Amino acid sequence: VAEAIGTLRVRGAPLIGIAAAMGLVAGLRGCRALPREAFLDRVRALAEQLAATRPTAVNLRWALTRMLAAAAAAAGPAPAIWERLRAEATAIWEEDREMCRRIGVHGVDLVPDGATVLTHCNAGALATGGTGTALAPVYAAHAAGRRLHVFVCETRPVLQGARLTAWELGRAGVACTVIVDGAAAPLLRSGDVDVVLVGADRIAANGDVANKIGTYALAVLAAHHRLPFYVAAPWSTVDLDTPDGGAIPIEERGDEEVVTIAGQRIAPVGVPARYPAFDVTPAALVTAIVTERGVVRAPHGEGLAALARAG
Amino acid sequence: VAEAIGTLRVRGAPLIGIAAAMGLVAGLRGCRALPREAFLDRVRALAEQLAATRPTAVNLRWALTRMLAAAAAAAGPAPAIWERLRAEATAIWEEDREMCRRIGVHGVDLVPDGATVLTHCNAGALATGGTGTALAPVYAAHAAGRRLHVFVCETRPVLQGARLTAWELGRAGVACTVIVDGAAAPLLRSGDVDVVLVGADRIAANGDVANKIGTYALAVLAAHHRLPFYVAAPWSTVDLDTPDGGAIPIEERGDEEVVTIAGQRIAPVGVPARYPAFDVTPAALVTAIVTERGVVRAPHGEGLAALARAG
Numbered sequence A, B: 001v002a003e004a005i006g007t008l009r010v011r012g013a014p015l016i017g018i019a020a021a022m023g024l025v026a027g028l029r030g031c032r033a034l035p036r037e038a039f040l041d042r043v044r045a046l047a048e049q050l051a052a053t054r055p056t057a058v059n060l061r062w063a064l065t066r067m068l069a070a071a072a073a074a075a076g077p078a079p080a081i082w083e084r085l086r087a088e089a090t091a092i093w094e095e096d097r098e099m100c101r102r103i104g105v106h107g108v109d110l111v112p113d114g115a116t117v118l119t120h121c122n123a124g125a126l127a128t129g130g131t132g133t134a135l136a137p138v139y140a141a142h143a144a145g146r147r148l149h150v151f152v153c154e155t156r157p158v159l160q161g162a163r164l165t166a167w168e169l170g171r172a173g174v175a176c177t178v179i180v181d182g183a184a185a186p187l188l189r190s191g192d193v194d195v196v197l198v199g200a201d202r203i204a205a206n207g208d209v210a211n212k213i214g215t216y217a218l219a220v221l222a223a224h225h226r227l228p229f230y231v232a233a234p235w236s237t238v239d240l241d242t243p244d245g246g247a248i249p250i251e252e253r254g255d256e257e258v259v260t261i262a263g264q265r266i267a268p269v270g271v272p273a274r275y276p277a278f279d280v281t282p283a284a285l286v287t288a289i290v291t292e293r294g295v296v297r298a299p300h301g302e303g304l305a306a307l308a309r310a311g
Helices: A003-005 A015-033 A038-049 A058-073 A078-110 A136-143 A160-170 A181-190 A215-224 A300-310 B002-006 B011-030 B036-051 B058-073 B076-108 B136-141 B161-171 B181-190 B215-224 B300-310
Strands: A118-119 A149-153 A178-179 A196-199 A202-204 A209-212 A229-232 A278-283 A288-291 A293-295 B116-120 B147-151 B175-178 B194-200 B203-206 B208-214 B230-231 B278-281 B288-291 B293-296
Touching: A003 A015, A003 A038, A015 A038, A015 A078, A038 A078, A038 B300, A058 A078, A078 A196, A078 A229, A078 A288, A078 B278, A118 A181, A136 A160, A136 A229, A149 A160, A149 A181, A149 A215, A160 A178, A178 A181, A178 B161, A181 A215, A181 B181, A181 B215, A181 B278, A196 A215, A209 A215, A209 B036, A215 A229, A215 A278, A215 B181, A215 B215, A278 B181, A278 B208, A288 A300, A293 B194, A293 B208, B002 B011, B002 B036, B002 B175, B011 B036, B011 B058, B011 B076, B036 B058, B036 B076, B036 B300, B076 B194, B076 B288, B076 B293, B116 B161, B116 B181, B116 B215, B136 B230, B147 B161, B147 B181, B161 B175, B175 B181, B194 B215, B203 B278, B215 B230, B215 B278, B288 B300, B293 B300
Parallel strands: A118 A149, A118 A196, A149 A178, A196 A229, A229 A288, B116 B147, B116 B194, B147 B175, B194 B230, B230 B288
Antiparallel strands: A202 A209, A209 A278, A288 A293, B203 B208, B208 B278, B288 B293
16 A cells, blocks of 8 residues: 555545555554554554655645554554554545535536536546545536536646546546647637536635646636636645645646656657646636535635634 | 658648658659650659648648749750759748748847747747747847747647757757646746747638647736737738638547557547647737738737738
């Protein structure tokens, strides 16, 4: 499991947390004959190994901290602790599925019957323990029998749209079409798209949204064509300690990911490239933010604060 | 040469015309001992072979028609006709270089000292017999000693930006950085770009511009960030018989080019994709159109008509 997380075979913040918790349980299965203290030592060692795979992944640390607390609080010998950890990992998964389900409930009416949706990147079933975050409203609408079509931006450079979103939508029976990112604009102009729907990596207190590079362009284009631009994301991405998007640090990744595709070089050697992995969309361009706690519209800051108080 | 044109190793409308004319001369070099009529038969046969390589390329047919007319008008035996063809091919090339040079002259002041330019696709030296069309103002500014930086959109799906524009700018000593197409928007927002400069495949009588897919998004984004959006293209792309962009047919190419890169599949098998090769930018978003005949600003239709009358 550690290898799978480290090599990005498991990705998506929620799924990384679930996988780490489940991986801890799986790794401890063969240690149940150990004395209690030796077993707890093993819990800590494996948790450290799992945590080291992606040092900046917040959900990874959160899930493992929760597992360690469960182990420390569990009474009895190793098999009892192990059962407690298995229950905790299952609870993490179940809570994530419930989060996805509730985003779907709150977001389903943003995707009416006959709608054509444009989306970016992957925040779907492949990134969570349930139906996804950005895609949860799509799956909820599909489950309600609504006829949908989803245009999927391929999402250069890592192609999460073409590789992941198109795969999982097709598997779920949702009609979809992949386009290059630059083809979204004429599609929005054509009148063939009703709704733009994306996820979020972090949402600031004022409603500014950091998400995969390419998102901000879609927000500007949606506004230009007077189309709704929706963000659907777990409440855990709402960071009320960050006042606005300007305070969100944007990870600049290696230019290798721009000039190579699947290990194959696509630009001449020596050509400099830049790869900001995320961009920030100002709240003014966001029609609504959907989380498992409810839907927020402008003024986004007040709506987010109200949901935070409601808990 | 026919093989090189057919397999797109030579591309770019102007360069295709030049290569076909030069190819005809090269192919006839060994035929100069033939009698006049047999030589002229050979001219027609080779011209047909070259014309068949890309049936819809306007410049290809235009250059070969001009070469056939020169051959028919030439007096004397085969060596004299061949010399006439060599002169005609050289003239086609020289006229193209002059076209590029004049676009540079008219466009150079759109690229002031210290400017950062954002461009898309390739309409540079690799597409013409000279310094290019869209890139001619950049090369002219560079030759004038101005300090420049060019951000190059990679231009999915065929990656002309990453593969061609970045290569030729680097070779010419112009500093450049490749970005994925979706990264242009935050860059325009950052204030780090002064000018967006692209080419054109066809310009309608009202100034609407058809160009490589991804161009329209840049035009909307430039307008949103109050940045100038310039089109630099040869006068031959101005089509006064097409009233506006709605009348320009947009080629839909095979989805293979979206779901594969350099022969490698990037999306799961069976995923549907769409690839409109071009998009249309309304004249209202175009700050100025630069051709070898001069610069046109709004109202674009009147400016184009005036340049047409001036001849």
